[in-house]
Amino acid sequence: MTHSDFAKIFLDVCLDISLVLLGFAFFLTIGRIIRGPTLPDRVLGLDMLTSVAIGFIAVIAIDTGNTLYVDIAIALGLVGFLATVAFARFILARGKTADDDEKQDLRKFDDKRHERDGDAAAEAGAGR
Numbered sequence: 001m002t003h004s005d006f007a008k009i010f011l012d013v014c015l016d017i018s019l020v021l022l023g024f025a026f027f028l029t030i031g032r033i034i035r036g037p038t039l040p041d042r043v044l045g046l047d048m049l050t051s052v053a054i055g056f057i058a059v060i061a062i063d064t065g066n067t068l069y070v071d072i073a074i075a076l077g078l079v080g081f082l083a084t085v086a087f088a089r090f091i092l093a094r095g096k097t098a099d100d101d102e103k104q105d106l107r108k109f110d111d112k113r114h115e116r117d118g119d120a121a122a123e124a125g126a127g128r
Contacts, residue, residue: 050080
């Protein structure tokens with residue numbers, strides 16, 4: 001076996017391993033998008049999905065030797081970045097997320113408890 005034959009076999013094995021790992025990352029990312037639990041988690045999952053797709057395109061470009069795929073990967077990277085920025089602006093414009101609702105409920109509960117404690121302390125001080 002010559003060095004050239006070994007290099008070709010090694011490249012094929014590495015490409016196969018990278019496709020398997022990217023497929024695993026793809027399914028984990030799909031799970032995060034479905035499971036959530038909040039909108040920012042889903043946006044992060046979509047951004048990761050774009051990155052995995054760019055990885056797939058890069059591996060295919062190396063496998064086929066076609067340089068057009070690199071241009072497609074760069075364009076997808078730019079579009080994915082713009083989509084992430086647009087989703088982030090949407091989240092900011094929307095205002096609240098599920099986490100914000102929970103925090104607001106906790107603040108209301110704390111405020112009511114402090115008012116109740118303050119009223120009880122004022123009554124105790126007035127009764128002296």
